Amino acid sequence: MNPLLSVENLRIAFPSRQGPVEVVRGVSFSLGRERLGIVGESGSGKSQTGRAILGLTPVTGTATADRLEFDGIDLRNASASQWRKLRGARMSMVMQDPKFSLNPVMTIGKQLMEAVKLHGGKSEARDKSLAMLEAVQIRDPERVMAAYPHELSGGMGQRAMIAMMLVTEPDLLIADEPTSALDVTVQIEVLRILDRLVTERGMGLIFISHDLRLVSTFCDRVLVMYAGKVVEELDARRMNEASHPYTRGLLNCLPTITGDIRPLPVLVRDDAWLK
Amino acid sequence: MTTQVPRQSLGEWLRSEQPASRNQARLGQVWRSWVLFTGNRLGMIGLAIVVLLMLIAVFANVIAPYDPLLGGDLRTERLLPPSLDHLMGTDDLARDIFSRVVHGARLTLMVVALVAIIATPIGLLVGTVSGYFGGWVDTVLMRITDIFLAFPRLILALAFVAALGPGIENAIIAIAITSWPPYARLARAETLTIRNAEHIDAIRLQGASSPRIIWGHVVPLCLSSVIIRVTLDMAGIILTAAGLGFLGLGAQPPQPEWGAMIAGGRRFIIDYWWVATMPGIAIFAVSLGFNLLGDGLRDVLDPKAEK
Amino acid sequence: MALIDIENLEVTFDGGDRQVRALKGVSLTVEEEDSFGIVGESGSGKSTVLRALCGLAPVTAGRISIDGKPVPAPRDQAFYRRVQMVFQDPYASLHPRHTIDRVLSEPLAIHGFDHAEKRVEQALEDVGLGSGFRFRYPHQLSGGQRQRVAIARALILEPKIILLDEPTSALDASIQAEVLNLLDRLRADRGLTYVLVSHDLAVVSHMCDRLVVMQSGEVVEELTREALQAHKTSEDYTRNLLTASAGFTRDTARRR
Numbered sequence: 001m002n003p004l005l006s007v008e009n010l011r012i013a014f015p016s017r018q019g020p021v022e023v024v025r026g027v028s029f030s031l032g033r034e035r036l037g038i039v040g041e042s043g044s045g046k047s048q049t050g051r052a053i054l055g056l057t058p059v060t061g062t063a064t065a066d067r068l069e070f071d072g073i074d075l076r077n078a079s080a081s082q083w084r085k086l087r088g089a090r091m092s093m094v095m096q097d098p099k100f101s102l103n104p105v106m107t108i109g110k111q112l113m114e115a116v117k118l119h120g121g122k123s124e125a126r127d128k129s130l131a132m133l134e135a136v137q138i139r140d141p142e143r144v145m146a147a148y149p150h151e152l153s154g155g156m157g158q159r160a161m162i163a164m165m166l167v168t169e170p171d172l173l174i175a176d177e178p179t180s181a182l183d184v185t186v187q188i189e190v191l192r193i194l195d196r197l198v199t200e201r202g203m204g205l206i207f208i209s210h211d212l213r214l215v216s217t218f219c220d221r222v223l224v225m226y227a228g229k230v231v232e233e234l235d236a237r238r239m240n241e242a243s244h245p246y247t248r249g250l251l252n253c254l255p256t257i258t259g260d261i262r263p264l265p266v267l268v269r270d271d272a273w274l275k
Numbered sequence: 276m277t278t279q280v281p282r283q284s285l286g287e288w289l290r291s292e293q294p295a296s297r298n299q300a301r302l303g304q305v306w307r308s309w310v311l312f313t314g315n316r317l318g319m320i321g322l323a324i325v326v327l328l329m330l331i332a333v334f335a336n337v338i339a340p341y342d343p344l345l346g347g348d349l350r351t352e353r354l355l356p357p358s359l360d361h362l363m364g365t366d367d368l369a370r371d372i373f374s375r376v377v378h379g380a381r382l383t384l385m386v387v388a389l390v391a392i393i394a395t396p397i398g399l400l401v402g403t404v405s406g407y408f409g410g411w412v413d414t415v416l417m418r419i420t421d422i423f424l425a426f427p428r429l430i431l432a433l434a435f436v437a438a439l440g441p442g443i444e445n446a447i448i449a450i451a452i453t454s455w456p457p458y459a460r461l462a463r464a465e466t467l468t469i470r471n472a473e474h475i476d477a478i479r480l481q482g483a484s485s486p487r488i489i490w491g492h493v494v495p496l497c498l499s500s501v502i503i504r505v506t507l508d509m510a511g512i513i514l515t516a517a518g519l520g521f522l523g524l525g526a527q528p529p530q531p532e533w534g535a536m537i538a539g540g541r542r543f544i545i546d547y548w549w550v551a552t553m554p555g556i557a558i559f560a561v562s563l564g565f566n567l568l569g570d571g572l573r574d575v576l577d578p579k580a581e582k
Numbered sequence: 583m584a585l586i587d588i589e590n591l592e593v594t595f596d597g598g599d600r601q602v603r604a605l606k607g608v609s610l611t612v613e614e615e616d617s618f619g620i621v622g623e624s625g626s627g628k629s630t631v632l633r634a635l636c637g638l639a640p641v642t643a644g645r646i647s648i649d650g651k652p653v654p655a656p657r658d659q660a661f662y663r664r665v666q667m668v669f670q671d672p673y674a675s676l677h678p679r680h681t682i683d684r685v686l687s688e689p690l691a692i693h694g695f696d697h698a699e700k701r702v703e704q705a706l707e708d709v710g711l712g713s714g715f716r717f718r719y720p721h722q723l724s725g726g727q728r729q730r731v732a733i734a735r736a737l738i739l740e741p742k743i744i745l746l747d748e749p750t751s752a753l754d755a756s757i758q759a760e761v762l763n764l765l766d767r768l769r770a771d772r773g774l775t776y777v778l779v780s781h782d783l784a785v786v787s788h789m790c791d792r793l794v795v796m797q798s799g800e801v802v803e804e805l806t807r808e809a810l811q812a813h814k815t816s817e818d819y820t821r822n823l824l825t826a827s828a829g830f831t832r833d834t835a836r837r838r
Contacts (some may be wrong), residue, residue, distance in 0.1 A: 029818040041754040042725075154624070183781065184624035185826040195832070196676070210755065217830045253759035257786035257827060258811045268755035290721070293714035299682050300717035480636055480755075481689040481739065495679045501783075516835040519641040 003030040004172060004204045005053065010059060012048050012228075020062075024048050025228035031172070034204040035198065036238065037215035039250075040225035046208045049225070050174045053164070054093055055083050071171065089119040092165035097179040098157030102149040105234035108160050109145030116188055119168045121213075132163040136193050155186035159193060166197055172204045180209065191218060212239075212250050224250070227274050246273055279445050283529075295393050318571015332380040332565025339374035343531045346370040347577060364549040366540065371507045375531035378493025379554065380534045383561060386447055386516045387509050393451035393504055403493050407485065417463070424456040429518055436524040443516075443532065447527035450515050454508065458501050467498040499576035506569035510562035517558055533558050538555055584611040585775055586635070591644035594626070594636050604630040606799040609643070614742075617769060619790030621823070626796040628779045629670075632738050632745045635777075636667055649742070650741060659693060665717060666736040670748040672728035676720040682731055683716045689739050690721065705734040709764060726757035733764065736771075744769075746778045750785065762789060779783075783827045799815040 008048035024045040029036070035114070040046040053077060062266065068075045069089065078086070085205040095101040103111055112129035121128065133141035136159040149157055158178060163175060175194070179187040198205050209215050215222055218238040224232040224247045232244040242248055249267035283291070290307075294300040311320055328334040331338060340362075346352070346369035355365045363372035405416040423431075428450070434447035436442075469475065470493065478492055517534025519525035526532030528539075540551030605627045612618045622628040633639035635646060637657040642803045646653045671677035676685055676800055679723065686705055690698045697761060703713055709730040720728055737827040749765070750758040762785065769776055780786050784795050787810055795817070803817040815821050 041756060172641050184783075185623065185822055186827045188830060191830045195830075212755075213829055250755060253756050255759070255762065255784045257787045257824070259784075260787065263766060263786075264759040266759050268764065294717035296717060297683060300683075300719070304719065419618065473669045473671055476638055476675040477640070477667070477669060477675050477735070478677075478688070480662060480667055481735075482659045482692050483688070487692070492677055495677075517719075573837075 003032050004071060004170065004208075005031040006067050007049075007053070010046070010049065010063065010065040010068065011060055012052055012063045014041055014058075016062045023061075023228050024052070024063075025061040027228075029223055029228050029230065029233065031204050031206065033171075033202050033204050034221065035132060035207060035219040036082050037207045037209065037219035037222040039209060039212045039222060039227060041250075043227070044225040045228040046225050047176055050093065051209050054087060054091055056093075063138060063266065065113065068097070088115060088165075088170070089168050090170050091174070092168070092170040094158075094161055094165050094173065094175040094178045096156065096165060097181045098152070098161045100150060100166075102157065102161060106148075106150070107145065108147055108149065108188060111122045112145070112160075113163050114168055115164050129163075132167040133160070134198065135166075136160070136163045137189075138163075153186075155190060156180050158182060158186075158190050161179070162190070162194060162197070165181055166201075170203065171199065171207070174206045174208070176208045177213075178207075178209070187214075196207075210219050213248075227261050229273075231273060245270065288351045308575050312571060314576055315571045317567045318574065321564045321567025321569070321571055324560060328380055328384060328561055328564065331377055331431055332384040335378045339371075339377040341371035341374040343370065343375045343378040344529045354543065354550070356547075357549055363553040364547075366536070366550045367543065367547075372536075372549065375536060376533070376554055376557050377534045379531040379536065379557070382443060382526060382530065383513060383516070383558075385441070386431025386450070387512060387565075389447045390451045390454055390507055390512050391509070393448075394454040395501060398455040399462050399494060399501060400458040401455070402464075403466045403497060406463040407457070407465025407489050407493060413463075415526050416459075420456045422544055423453060424460075426453065428453040428515055432515060432519060433522070433524060436519065441524045441527055443526040444532065446516055446519045449519075456511065457508075458504060461500055462497045462505055465500055466493050469493050469496050478526065503569055503573045503576060506565055508564055508574055509565035509569070513558060513562055513565075584766060585614040585616070586610075586777070587645075587647040587650075588631070589645045591631070591646065593630050593639050593687045595640065595643045604639070604742040604799055604800075605720075608796070608799070608801055609644075610775070610778060610794055610801065610804070612775060615769075615773050615775055616792065617778065619780070619786035620777065620779045620796060621786050622796035623781055623823075624652045626687065626795050627745050627796065627799040628781075631796075632747050632777065632779055634666065635745060636665065637661075644682075650753065652691070659775045661697055663693060663739050664741050665745065666739060666741040667745040667747065668729075668732050668736045668749050671718060671752050672725045672732060673720075673752070675732050676728055678720055679717055681717050685735055686738055689735065693739060694697075695739075701738060705738045708737065708768070709734045710760075719820060725753050725756075726761060727789065729757075729761055730754060730764065733761075733768070741774075743777070744774045746776060748780050750780070758785075765789065783810070783823060815822065818838030 007030070008028045010024055010027045011022055013020040013022045027045070027049055038046045038049060051057055052063040053068070053075070055078065065076060070086065073086070074080070096225070109129060113125040113131065114127040114129050127146065130141045133144055138144050138156065138159055144152065144156065144160060144275060152160060179190050182190060207215055207219055212224070216236045219236050222234055222236050222239070223230050224244065226246050232247045234240060240253070242251065246267070252265045253267050255264055277362070288299065291299065291303065294303055295542040296323070302330045304438045306447040330405025344479050347365070349369050352365055352369040353367055355361055357364045361373065365374060366372055371568065401416050401420060431453045432446065432449035436445050439448070453464050475488065475492060478488055484503040515536065516525055516532070520532040523538065526535050528535065543550045588608060590607045591600065591605050592603070595602040595604055600764050601702070607633060608627070620628045620631060634641050635657065648664065683702060686702045687698050690701060693699060699789050702716065706713060706715060711727065711730055711734070715727070719749070723731065746765070750761050754763060760786055766789070768774065776789070778786060778789055787807055790807060792804070792806050793810065794804045797819055803815060803820050805820070809815070817823065
């Protein structure tokens with residue numbers, strides 16, 4: 001069966017005074033209708049990878065790939081109108097902080113309905129929006145429709161964001177640190193909602209995060225990135241069999257509630273990983 | 276404890292990632308800012324014009340071929356058009372306009388420098404103190420600022436000059452007094468943001484007194500915006516001084532102040548256009564220069580654009 | 583006698599016509615050389631407790647005592663030589679235009695310490711940064727390095743009590759381990775007393791012997807590390823926090 005998304009040798013470079021600097025150096029993977037986690041620390045290139053799939057690399061950067069295909073469509077040279085048909089309708093992105101990713105001067109309802117109308121469906125826009133808000137377990141959808149982003153708590157804002165990104169029923173959702181700005185009890189609730197929606201709709205999900213443990217419990221497969229390269233790819237359930245020293249180091253250096261190792265084992269970086 | 280370091284070139288010393296002294300670190304920062312600035316072509320043009328102005332002002336005696344105040348033969352040398360002998364022609368008192376423009380650069384530079392030196396510290400002081408302390412200090416200082424802001428600059432300058440008498444020194448005081456309020460407002464706005472920063476909390480927790488915090492921690496962060504604003508204001512200041520000169524309330528004849536020269540040449544503008552136009556071009560060029568320089572500085576100094 | 587004694591602390595922020603009660607009667611005690619944790623989610627008031635201790639938040643009721651004596655209001659130089667704080671955001675807690683040397687020597691200058699040069703160099707060494715860092719600017723340092731500088735700054739006045747406001751929340755996981763180890767070592771070497779605030783139960787459990795759980799401006803429960811690790815909690819809120827900290831499981835989803 002054809003994979004939903006195919007990425008081969010993705011490279012993203014940004015200009016600097018010393019010449020172009022590659023922040024993503026040859027990343028390859030494929031995604032079916034499953035959950036893929038991409039884990040890395042800051043500077044690993046994980047966010048830029050997610051953005052490149054949606055064609056959202058900043059104008060100063062250049063993204064190249066041997067292959068970047070979504071459902072048979074070559075994304076590398078997609079025109080502006082092709083992107084308009086894809087983004088929001090078939091591929092969506094949920095970002096970290098709803099305070100910054102939702103338009104602060106438009107009500108939630110208006111933003112939701114705008115998303116629906118843009119991709120066909122003017123008449124049922126309102127009904128679809130309300131139904132979506134209920135699907136993300138917002139108990140008072142009418143009130144939230146009329147509210148502005150700053151009037152919602154972090155968890156609710158993120159759920160509204162998810163509603164907005166899923167109301168058009170896309171095939172692929174990219175979530176970039178969707179729960180990192182939330183309290184830990186709210187995180188679990190939001191993840192639960194995301195889990196159910198992704199399963200129900202048979203979507204492909206790319207979950208980008210710095211939290212290796214969280215990703216390994218939520219996703220089916222995990223890619224570990226370091227300095228722009230994928231250093232390890234493995235089944236989420238086999239995380240304890242990780243072989244790359246970076247992955248092992250990352251797993252071991254985290255403090256745990258029941259742990260008793262003092263001092264914490266420190267990740268020793270090897271320059272060989274940069275090659 | 277000193278370690279023997281192999282001799283570095285000046286460039287390497289400035290660009291060093293591990294500066295060994297305060298001065299090296301500070302100079303290294305200045306160097307990096309300079310390199311950034313040189314990338315901005317318009318800014319460099321602005322800088323060139325301003326530097327040219329300064330050089331002309333300093334070397335006016337050498338550059339000007341004739342005496343700016345003494346005219347030539349009133350029968351044969353009045354109102355001559357530009358030629359090789361008189362690059363900008365002569366005016367109605369047979370004085371070489373080029374020499375007058377060159378000497379006028381000194382006056383312009385003096386006005387600009389003194390206004391900046393007087394108005395900027397006042398604005399910074401009022402703004403930062405007002406923003407940092409808040410409460411009644413803020414209210415009182417800002418109301419005083421509002422009073423000065425409410426007057427149109429030229430009108431208040433006129434009133435001052437009328438009260439104190441005409442002359443370029445009084446014109447400078449008048450312009451300076453009306454220039455500081457926007458800098459105070461700007462400094463206050465920056466201070467309101469800065470004072471909530473964690474590094475200010477940190478230094479308060481180390482027992483720093485308010486004057487130390489304002490002078491050492493708040494002012495350095497306000498400085499960029501204020502410098503940019505002052506540079507951009509220079510054009511307006513030059514025009515105001517020229518305006519005062521034009522009205523006869525700034526520099527007094529026979530001083531070769533550019534505004535006064537335009538006023539003097541007004542009558543001849545149809546038949547002898549160069550008398551008023553040449554100093555006008557000078558004012559235009561210098562205002563443009565400061566504007567371009569200010570814009571270039573903004574690209575380099577704007578803290579929001581910083582990493 | 584406890585080193586730090588907080589009794590019925592109330593902090594109310596006055597925002598014009600709106601008043602926010604950040605702390606509604608918080609009491610806790612910290613013994614000398616303790617490592618004490620305050621855990622809570624956003625809005626719990628945990629950071630406000632530290633700020634109130636330092637005099638950075640408006641106290642409307644209650645008492646704060648150090649060594650049995652109530653803290654002076656406003657705080658004096660002697661207080662600042664006993665209590666120092668490490669802030670959360672390494673990108674905001676260092677002045678962007680000051681070199682590291684200035685950051686470390688300014689407190690010495692304010693309090694009139696001698697041998698400033700030697701102290702600055704020693705402080706950098708103690709936190710694992712070489713002398714090559716001394717004249718750099720913060721933007722030339724990574725997040726972890728900046729936080730080490732912040733720790734060096736907190737220690738340079740030789741205080742006895744260090745308040746840590748989410749010191750590793752903004753750092754990558756691998757750097758977090760290094761900084762936590764550094765804090766551990768410094769406490770053991772110098773006999774310091776820590777009050778550590780965090781939203782991360784794992785960090786608090788690793789670093790602290792005793793802790794309180796806060797919610798909406800109140801202390802919900804007080805625990806020892808052993809009780810926390812054994813899940814011997816008496817309050818539902820604490821139990822929920824523990825479960826959520828364990829991560830996402832599909833069982834958790836179904837049980838709800």
